[in-house]
Amino acid sequence: LEKIGYTVITREVKIIKDNKNKKTIQKGNFDVKLGIDIVLKEKEFDLAVLASGDSDFEPVLEHLRTIKKKTIVVSARGHIARELIKKADDYLPLEKLKTEIEMV
Numbered sequence: 001l002e003k004i005g006y007t008v009i010t011r012e013v014k015i016i017k018d019n020k021n022k023k024t025i026q027k028g029n030f031d032v033k034l035g036i037d038i039v040l041k042e043k044e045f046d047l048a049v050l051a052s053g054d055s056d057f058e059p060v061l062e063h064l065r066t067i068k069k070k071t072i073v074v075s076a077r078g079h080i081a082r083e084l085i086k087k088a089d090d091y092l093p094l095e096k097l098k099t100e101i102e103m104v
Contacts (some may be wrong), residue, residue: 053080061087
């Protein structure tokens with residue numbers, strides 16, 4: 001994505017040890033960081049593409065709408081909060097995107 005002009009923001013995965021179940025859990029804890037980055041950089045873009053179905057992003061989409069930014073949410077069906085579909089300018093089911101990519 002970076003090669004074709006997109007800004008890609010990554011973050012290290014946090015590893016949490018669950019001693020009770022003797023497992024390790026990987027967590028991104030990316031929601032707040034991504035939300036803050038979007039608001040701080042809002043003057044640098046006209047369109048935000050959010051690849052998440054998490055309802056935690058509803059206030060971010062609401063804010064972007066108030067400042068007239070276009071938004072597209074990409075997420076798998078069944079894994080997206082209705083609030084995001086309502087607040088975004090457009091919703092693109094991940095399954096449809098896969099079909100489009102496979103055609104190329």
